[in-house]
Amino acid sequence: MRFEGNLQTSSAPRIIKKPTQIKMQKPNKRLSNQTAIVTGASSGIGISIAHGLGRDGANVVVNYFSNAESAEELAHLISVDKTCGDAIAIKCDVSKENQVIEMYKQTINHFGTVDICVANSGLQKDAPMHEMTLAQWQLVIDVNLTGQFLCAREAIKEFMRRGPRPEVSKALGKIIHMSSVHEVIPWAGHANYAASKGAIVMLMKTIAQEYGPIKIRANSIAPGAIQTPINRSAWETPEALNDLNKLIPYKRIGQPEDIAAAAVWLASDESDYVSGTTLFVDGAMTCYPGFATGG
Numbered sequence: 001m002r003f004e005g006n007l008q009t010s011s012a013p014r015i016i017k018k019p020t021q022i023k024m025q026k027p028n029k030r031l032s033n034q035t036a037i038v039t040g041a042s043s044g045i046g047i048s049i050a051h052g053l054g055r056d057g058a059n060v061v062v063n064y065f066s067n068a069e070s071a072e073e074l075a076h077l078i079s080v081d082k083t084c085g086d087a088i089a090i091k092c093d094v095s096k097e098n099q100v101i102e103m104y105k106q107t108i109n110h111f112g113t114v115d116i117c118v119a120n121s122g123l124q125k126d127a128p129m130h131e132m133t134l135a136q137w138q139l140v141i142d143v144n145l146t147g148q149f150l151c152a153r154e155a156i157k158e159f160m161r162r163g164p165r166p167e168v169s170k171a172l173g174k175i176i177h178m179s180s181v182h183e184v185i186p187w188a189g190h191a192n193y194a195a196s197k198g199a200i201v202m203l204m205k206t207i208a209q210e211y212g213p214i215k216i217r218a219n220s221i222a223p224g225a226i227q228t229p230i231n232r233s234a235w236e237t238p239e240a241l242n243d244l245n246k247l248i249p250y251k252r253i254g255q256p257e258d259i260a261a262a263a264v265w266l267a268s269d270e271s272d273y274v275s276g277t278t279l280f281v282d283g284a285m286t287c288y289p290g291f292a293t294g295g
């Protein structure tokens, strides 16, 4: 039977929220006495994840590459909120080895250790494959893949140096990679991006296999279409949003909070037996919506 009600699938898009405008659900404090690094946390999904982890009791490093003001504002917001952990903002280009090492050093100096790494930074440099420059290819691979490798590697080193703290978490440490539905859906005009996200799967699974025996968990989140600056053109007009909704069986664009809720759960002991997997948070975008009417 077909639902004929008004789902308001093409309503005017919500505006991008500033850190001060975000309302999270009541926190559970699942992450007290833990420290998380969230990369790319001065905008979009990263803001919500950093805020969500802080609200659940974690100390948070708000990593940023650009928009220092937003990162500082978010770190301030978390740190002055008595219901949250502490927070600081640290600038770092995740594609640069020395800067990632330095970010971990500063974090450990400030908070003592790192328990959770959310490798969220990412970008797009789109072009048809036959026109894609090596520079466009390389930048996306450097940030989206090498950046996640460097952050995960430094996290693993710190988890091993620090050793277990069973009173804090069942796991030695947790790594959360930000992937995309494009780890499985090919994307014409975005070969560099799709390749970077496809590679994240094997990076994440190999970490889970290699370090599972010492209780390090690695997982990915694969967002569908989430309303952030990275995909503004896909939602900023009602027409674009209507077109986008054709790709989403659940008939709404995702919000950064949808991804934050998944990240906080993956960081917590509630997901202690979850490792080596991708959690798709996509309103069923990966369920072949084109076949909904018979294909």
Ligand code: NAD
Binding pocket: 039, 040, 041, 042, 043, 044, 045, 046, 064, 065, 066, 092, 093, 094, 095, 120, 121, 122, 123, 143, 147, 178, 179, 180, 181, 222, 223, 224, 225, 226, 227, 228, 229, 230, 231
């Ligand atoms: P966004 O553009 O708001 O966030 C990306 C962040 O990465 C920005 O804060 C940016 O400054 C940061 N960044 C870029 N280069 C960096 C570098 N060299 N070092 C450190 N940080 C750097 O977009 P978003 O949607 O919040 O994206 C976050 C992640 O989610 C990305 O990995 C993206 O691929 C992924 N994702 C987003 C969507 C979506 O629909 N928004 C869908 C699937 C996957």
